[in-house]
Amino acid sequence: MGEGEPDPPPAAEKKGTEEEEDDFGYRLFPDRNKKPQSFLVRSLFTFHNKCQLMLRLTLETNPYARLLLEALKQSGCTVFNDRHFSCENCDGCVSGGFDSATSQIVLCQNNIRQQSHMNRVVTHELIHAFDHCRAHVDWFKNVKHLACSEIRAANLSGDCTLMNEIARFKFGLKGHHQTCVRDRAIRSILAVRKVSKETAEKAVDEVFDACFNDLEPFGRIPHSKADARRAYKDFQNRDRYTANL
Secondary structure (H helix, E strand, C coil): CCCCCCCCCCCCCCCCCHHHHHHCCHHHCHHHHCCCCCHHHHHCCHHHHHHHHHHHHHHHHCHHHHHHHHHHHHCCCCCCHHHHEEEECCCCCCCEEEECCCCEEEEECCCCCCHHHHHHHHHHHHHHHHHHHHCCCCCCCCHHHHHHHHHHHHHHCCCCCHHHHHHCCCCCCCCHHHHHHHHHHHHHHHHHCCCCHHHHHHHHHHHHHHHHCCCCCCCCCCCCHHHHHHHHHHHHHHHHHHHHC
16 A cells, blocks of 8 residues: 555455554545445536546556556556546545555545646556555555555655655755655655554665565656656567567
């Protein structure tokens, strides 16, 4: 589960205490447990309409998202817009999340205001979905599994590009990308798990090298849309080459 920033937990069961629910970040995604509104009611809210329009544009035009959607399809996890994405209101500190119980990506319609932000959030959460599809990720009991996916999402989604870091007034030279990835992974864990900062840091540090260097399905760190387009082209060519063997 990942931060899109922090990712949400699976749909909460009615059993269990509020404290147990909070351990998995349920408080950040209040709409997860509400009865879905009708399409007519939802269509009257500008935030929801805007979220849906931005999502469609991302899925149709963004090279990061298009590559991930193709990779998920090839892995046997085809993504459908109306089934696997949900625009909802969330806590003010998060932008999105991956609900592993429903294999659904939550997009925080009250917090995502710009197309570039939507692009990053969708990419970030699709990386979590890809990890969920290809591996037996224990999102709730193994903090190292969560840490690994958060590292990969921060590394590959564009969260830590130079321009985004400058916009956050964070500057660095050698090794700044790795520092950004580490910091954002730790922040994501702390947002959705009741663990100490030391526990989150330890989990991230123990898996950092392996997970930072796991570049699937991009095959590289896409530092820009141009990089992502090249990665998408290489991914498509790789698939054609494999088919011809």
